[in-house]
Amino acid sequence: MTPKIESASLQEIKAFQEIEMQKMLAYIGEHSAYYKKVFRENKIEISAIKTLEDLQRLPITTKDQLQQNNDAFICVPKGKIIDYVTTSGTLGEPVTFALSEKDLQRLAYNEAISFACAEVEPDDVMQLMTTMDRRFMAGLAYFLGARKLGAGIIRVGSGIPELQWDSILKFSPTYLICVPSFLLKMIEFATNNGIDLAKSSVKGAICIGEPIRNEDFTYNTLATKIKTGWDIKLYSTYASTEMSTAFNECGESKGGHHHPELIIAEILNNKDQQVKDGEVGELVITTLGVEAMPLLRFKTGDMVRAHTSPCPCGRNTMRLGPVVGRKKQMIKYKGTTLYPPAMYNVLNDFEKIDCFLIEISLNDLGTDEILIKIAAKTETEEFLHEVKDHFRAKLRVTPTIEFHDKKELNMLRFPKMSRKPIDLIDLR
């Protein structure tokens, strides 16, 4: 199921992408009310854009523009729209994503080759531990991808460890598709209910939504905890509604593979220029083959690093390292650039910490301040020092850390309407 283009040379991949890019530009130049206006206002002759370097001359698309002009991005009449998806917008109202029949086929293809990348075969059975409804794209993509690949799928949905285990024992799935932190709940349930994890049918998990690796591809604290409790293979996947494309790890665990037939990926600095090889920057994407809502140079807000050396799996495609953080959440603290996930990792290293909340604010000097509120089993000065030392060792800086009551902290972490706990409040 590995597409030929993935093992082609970098030059061949580039040439292939340039042809696909030209088709994409011609399509949006004809069908997208939004991009037609952008091209007209900026006096852009799209037929002059022939290479990936030329692409850099075109304007970028931001989340705000997508939100404010939502309908103008839709390139097909209503009758052609099959599925409606929403994604959280930057300005309150959710952004609508429309998918045509062709887009659903593309989504199925994307997920099938991504699963194949994660060593899933037609004989495998996958347990879907995420929701398929609520206007989400991901769950539907996983279902369509498994179907296209010919693998079995059990749609359990999110949560309820007891039902998940009931399904595992009944249907013997070989893969789980889940948020990795939920695997800890699965391990806890199994341990408390006499289920022998070593004898389970599960051999791997496709981990969505949370990173499982450090930047050098070693397991992070969360993944180490999972592996200690349950020795299954973990595959990271990174995707978003706007991309309608996944970057899945292969068996070599060296970053999420790029699918050149589905998306063009650029990594840009603060001035919207290409970063130097191997530097962290914002992922900016151009979708390929999307019919209803194609996006040109869309800024994802995710800070990533690209890896371009050939992968031992035989694919030559670029790989994305774990998401370092959200661009908006970048913190400049005492001369160091930090992202919240790195702080989560440090805090998660302590068994004694029950929960935490990180507050980022601006001080009188206009620079960033970090306050970490923690609820811990041991509220001693010694323990506080231990945590601070660990911050210094891992991140070179020590933020302000305070002990708080667990109940009080959890009230802040679980506001009404929130789909998941909040670990960060950004007051800047």
Ligand SMILES: [Zn+2]
């Ligand atoms: Zn690989």
